[in-house]
């Protein structure tokens with residue numbers, strides 16, 4: 001499973017040096033846009049990474065806030081009131097639960113997401129872009 005990084009699964013012993021999760025390498029391994037992959041779990045939240053390009057799909061998550069942290073490129077998040085969040089590398093935004101949003105990347109964008117394990121990334125909207133949690137764990 002994607003969450004089984006050596007540093008988490010290896011037997012720890014005094015003096016042992018263990019690597020951290022190489023997030024850049026994980027991004028480089030991503031092949032498809034808008035296809036999040038789980039790289040870790042913190043309590044009941046998944047830490048995911050995704051490469052974005054172009055427009056996603058308008059959706060909301062009824063019961064879950066969603067964190068977007070831009071690692072590379074730029075991300076716009078359109079909100080239903082007509083406003084827009086513009087994120088640069090190193091910036092994050094948390095979309096509150098229930099707020100309809102539409103992520104847009106005019107150039108390739110690397111984004112880290114934190115969301116509950118049950119969150120569907122397209123909310124209640126099902127499109128050809130929808131990836132199941134199993135696919136995100138693969």
Ligand code: NI
Pocket residue numbers: 059060061066101121122123
């Ligand atoms: Ni969302």
